[in-house]
Amino acid sequence: MDPLLELRNVSFSAAGKTIVSGASLSYSEGETVALVGPSGGGKSTVLKLTAGLLVPTAGEARYRGTDIAAMSRPQTMAFRRESAFVFQDSALWANQSIRQIMEIPLKTHFPEMEGPRRNEIIRALLSETGYRRDLDIRPAELSMGEQKLVGFARAMACDPSVLFLDEWTESLDEIAARRLVKLVFKRKETGKTVVFVSHNFSVIKELADRIVMIVDGRVSLSATREEFSRDANLAQYIEQGIAL
Numbered sequence: 001m002d003p004l005l006e007l008r009n010v011s012f013s014a015a016g017k018t019i020v021s022g023a024s025l026s027y028s029e030g031e032t033v034a035l036v037g038p039s040g041g042g043k044s045t046v047l048k049l050t051a052g053l054l055v056p057t058a059g060e061a062r063y064r065g066t067d068i069a070a071m072s073r074p075q076t077m078a079f080r081r082e083s084a085f086v087f088q089d090s091a092l093w094a095n096q097s098i099r100q101i102m103e104i105p106l107k108t109h110f111p112e113m114e115g116p117r118r119n120e121i122i123r124a125l126l127s128e129t130g131y132r133r134d135l136d137i138r139p140a141e142l143s144m145g146e147q148k149l150v151g152f153a154r155a156m157a158c159d160p161s162v163l164f165l166d167e168w169t170e171s172l173d174e175i176a177a178r179r180l181v182k183l184v185f186k187r188k189e190t191g192k193t194v195v196f197v198s199h200n201f202s203v204i205k206e207l208a209d210r211i212v213m214i215v216d217g218r219v220s221l222s223a224t225r226e227e228f229s230r231d232a233n234l235a236q237y238i239e240q241g242i243a244l
């Protein structure tokens, strides 16, 4: 059986610089994987390549056995609806209200949905993240932390079965971070596939079935929970790699 997601010997260059080289990785359905490693090592780039947000310069990124870059329009739309990305910098649209930002994925993927139902979903998603501000303001009025809550809620709008999370708890206070870890845990428990980048070893230990370390644009290590829980040296090595 094909893995749910796969990078086959993927490289990515931009502005004359090789950012990812020869990465091969695969993720099974229902698996939770943490991408770890030093800053600037290529974690965000690997995550975006896996999510189809960047196109490999060489190699293939696949979803359910299909090359993402070669998908038909309906296949791309289905992949977009089934997957969701939480950006490291939230990436909210500056000229849209929070309500409009939340509406976009629902209007795109469920055009038949009626306004009241859409509002109900939007309110529920924002409220579970702890968002307490108005819906008719724009992102510039929010703190970075509040923007992260909206970025997370927006990503969950279409109830994705694949979650890509790039440092989704960083820059949040302890309580908010805990809440967003719990929300991911809840989804993991219902069989969603989660690929996340984090520098927080306790979050990683709590959620990850497997850890993949990325250093200098290369996959330098892949270890399952069993492997790093029974091998103290490996756990220490990973923890040091994460802290960089």
Ligand SMILES: Nc1ncnc2c1ncn2[C@@H]1O[C@H](COP(=O)(O)OP(=O)(O)O)[C@@H](O)[C@H]1O
Pocket (backbone or CB within 6 Å): 014, 015, 017, 019, 037, 038, 039, 040, 041, 042, 043, 044, 045, 046
């Ligand atoms: N589009 C791009 N053009 C040029 N350099 C980039 C681009 N995207 C990322 N980089 C560089 O590639 C390296 C890896 O970036 P990134 O994937 O964001 O690392 P990480 O998420 O591990 O911190 C960094 O040095 C970054 O500045």
Ligand SMILES: [Mg+2]
Pocket (backbone or CB within 6 Å): 043, 044, 045, 088, 166, 197
């Ligand atoms: Mg990053």
